[in-house]
Amino acid sequence: MRTALSIAGSDSSGGAGIQADIKTMLANGVFAMTAITALTAQNTTGVRDILEATPAFLGEQIDAVFEDIRPDAVKIGMVSSTQLIEVIAQRLTFHQAKNIVVDPVMVATSGSELMRTDAVAALQEKLIPLAAVVTPNIPEAQILSGMTIRDAADMERAARAIGDSCGCAVLLKGGHSVSDADDLLYADGSVQWFRGRRIPNPNTHGTGCTLSSAIAANLAKGFSLDQSVRRAKEYISGALGAMLDLGSGSGPMDHGFDIHSAFAEEA
Numbered sequence: 027m028r029t030a031l032s033i034a035g036s037d038s039s040g041g042a043g044i045q046a047d048i049k050t051m052l053a054n055g056v057f058a059m060t061a062i063t064a065l066t067a068q069n070t071t072g073v074r075d076i077l078e079a080t081p082a083f084l085g086e087q088i089d090a091v092f093e094d095i096r097p098d099a100v101k102i103g104m105v106s107s108t109q110l111i112e113v114i115a116q117r118l119t120f121h122q123a124k125n126i127v128v129d130p131v132m133v134a135t136s137g138s139e140l141m142r143t144d145a146v147a148a149l150q151e152k153l154i155p156l157a158a159v160v161t162p163n164i165p166e167a168q169i170l171s172g173m174t175i176r177d178a179a180d181m182e183r184a185a186r187a188i189g190d191s192c193g194c195a196v197l198l199k200g201g202h203s204v205s206d207a208d209d210l211l212y213a214d215g216s217v218q219w220f221r222g223r224r225i226p227n228p229n230t231h232g233t234g235c236t237l238s239s240a241i242a243a244n245l246a247k248g249f250s251l252d253q254s255v256r257r258a259k260e261y262i263s264g265a266l267g268a269m270l271d272l273g274s275g276s277g278p279m280d281h282g283f284d285i286h287s288a289f290a291e292e293a
C-alpha cells in the first residue's frame with residue numbers, strides 16, 4: 027500500500043485539517059500518517075483556541091514517520107509560525123521527501139486566522155520552494171503574489187508570478203471570488219484550466235485541506251500532477267455532492283461518500 031504523511035493542524039470538528047486529510051487519504055486508497063503542528067478548538071462556526079506543538083516535538087513526529095514508514099507523498103496544511111515552518115523545511119530536506127503538496131492555509135472558511143502574518147515570508151522562502159505543487163485560494167494567491175485578482179486573466183498572472191518565484195507548480199483555486207469550481211494549474215511554463223461543475227452546497231468547511239490531500243494521495247499512487255489534480259477534483263465534487271449537512275456554520279463534506287460499506291449500516 028502507498029503511504030502519505032499529513033503535516034497539519036487538528037480540527038476538533040473533524041471536517042478540516044488533519045481529520046479531513048486522514049479521511050481523504052483513506053478514501054483515496056493510501057495509508058495516512060500525521061505530524062500535528064497544532065491543536066485547534068474549532069467547529070463549523072469558528073476557531074476558539076490554538077495550541078501549537080513545539081518545533082522540537084513537530085520535528086520528532088516527522089523523523090519518527092520517515093525513519094520507519096517512508097511516505098510516498100507529503101501534504102502540508104496549517105503551520106502557524108516561522109519556527110514550525112523552519113523545522114518542517116529542515117526535516118523534509120534532510121529526509122529527501124518527495125511529492126510535497128503545500129496548501130498555504132492562512133484563514134479558515136469561517137474567517138478565523140490560522141497563520142501569523144510574520145510567518146508568510148518563511149513559508150515563501152523555505153517551504154513552498156520544496157513543493158511539487160502549492161495550492162493557494164484567491165486571497166492566499168494575492169498575498170503570495172502581491173497582486174490583486176479580479177478575473178481569470180489576473181489568476182493566470184498571479185499563478186505565473188508565484189510559480190516563477192518558487193520554481194514549483196501552482197494550483198490556483200477559483201474560490202469564491204471568481205468561479206468556485208474552476209482551478210488553474212501553472213506547471214512547467216504552461217497553464218491549464220480544470221473546470222468543475224459548481225455544486226450548490228453551502229457546506230464547504232475543509233475543501234482546501236481535502237483537495238490538497240487528495241492530490242497528495244494520487245501523487246503517492248504514481249499519477250502525474252495533472253492526473254492527480256483531475257482525480258482530486260472528481261473526489262471533492264463527489265464529497266460535496268453528497269450534501270452532508272452538519273453544524274450551524276459552513277459544515278463538513280462527506281469524505282466517505284464512495285466507501286460506505288456494510289459496516290456503515292444503521293440499526
Ligand SMILES: Nc1ncnc2c1ncn2[C@@H]1O[C@H](COP(=O)(O)OP(=O)(O)OP(=O)(O)O)[C@@H](O)[C@H]1O
Pocket residue numbers: 042133134135162163164199200201202206207208209222223224225226227230231232233234235237259262263266
Ligand atoms: N461549490 C463548489 N462546487 C464544486 N467545487 C467546489 C465548490 N467550492 C469549492 N470547490 C472546489 O474545491 C476545491 C477547494 O477550493 P476552495 O477555493 O474552496 O479552497 P479553500 O478556500 O482553500 O478551502 P478552505 O475553505 O478549506 O480554506 C477547489 O477545487 C474548488 O474548485
Ligand SMILES: Cc1ncc(CO)c(N)n1
Pocket residue numbers: 034035036037042043044066103104131133134135140231232233234235
Ligand atoms: C486545522 C485546520 N486546518 C485548516 C483549516 C482550513 O480549512 C482549518 N479550518 N483548520
